[in-house]
Amino acid sequence: MSRPAHRRPEYHKINKDLFVLTYGALVAQLCKDYEKDEDVNQYLDKMGYGIGTRLIEDFLARSCVGRCHSYSEITDIIAQVAFKMYLGITPSVICNNSSRNEFSLILDKNPLVEFVEELPAGRSSLCYCNLLCGIIRGALEMVHLAADVTFLQDRLKGDSVTEIGITFLKKRDEKKYRWKK
Template sequence: SIRNGIRSRELFVLTYGALVAQLCKDYEKDEDVNKYLDRMGYDIGIRLVEDFLARSAVKKCRSYSETVDMIAQVAFKMYLGITPSVSRSNTTENEFFLILENNPLVDFVEELPAGRTSLCYCNILCGVIRGALEMVHLAAEVNFIQDRLKGDDFTEIGITFLKKLEDKKHKRNK
């Protein structure tokens, strides 16, 4: 089972690289590629949350902090085989950072494609997190703060919780 997980992860990483390469051919502007990857990730996140909740049997998180810890310690481990460290903003209670020492999506990538300095190669991750959070009624802004592919020492994803979304079925009962 672990062996199959590793194989499927490697296949995903290789397929993802081919997808990004194709998008770079299809779109001239990095921002268009970044938007496409985010939108694709968002769609995946919306669908992935059910699988995550079923397979992980996690309890409902009571705070943003618990939610981010769940993303780092359970979700990333389950789907990418890594556990990012979490840091919190010193100024606000709704801003967190995931620090990825290793990022499996770039295992076979040395550098960004030539002339693609604004490309956010792993932007799909931001979309996945945003989509999954929305499905549990949390609106968030998710983006890359640092990126090893752009010369930073590590990869860092920022998550800023915006507000708790209204649960539609509760709204109807009022």
Template structure:
């Protein structure tokens, strides 16, 4: 399932610029909005918009084939998408027997690489909620409804950063018949 991509130095520069710019964006949103919940919603909404557009680029670059299970989808997100766009590969445990809940566990989160701690008085800020929106938006574009949330965050003292993905319904298999 793992694939190697040699995209040269430009993507690394783009990733670094995005990470630095992201910190400035979150800082500005904290100035613009009093409540952490409003900042979190804004970042999630922004991420959703990015995800709906990014999925096309991802499918063109990765040449992944159709997935046949939620497990396969989640491993593609971790092993291909995170590798391409953020240069990391999260681990992917399944969280239930129904095989529709998974976690993406990041030992190192590039988005919070230059952040020592959350701003004072911002304990409920979900600094990287943009990622949840991106994943949710991209999944919806391939007709997979999912609830995507942060379960653990190193910036809040947890040992890892963990994103939970719960697929909400089985995709319907459409069978096409030839007209005779």
């Protein structure tokens, strides 16, 4: 039976708990496969990067966001639209410098660690949610924005908040975005 032409395809969502548990199993397996935390962190970042490069198309199609004219606009869209759309949370955004190219996303709640109480023994430098950094970096690169994305603080490591730092690496050419008269 075919679908009527006027109906949009439905996006199937998986249960959030299933996703979080599956992610936890992935990280546990990576900890077994790799001795060094740095190798696990790098693998999660690389995996996230691959997801981000593909996820950006879905995000742009579903969110209907327009062109951004500043790094603060971009960071606000990441926090208020993308995180809300895919993780159901809205992090706070803080600008970290006067040149307005360094930002922090403060996550009050991190759904990926919902069932995690602490890092595995002997894994103090493990960045459990490094997948998120790779996703953000990959998505930004697909829209031609080079950025360094890292975890600055993590509640799993005893910090008071979970904070992701985003540093845009190129200065925006403002002349390029001005309308011609």
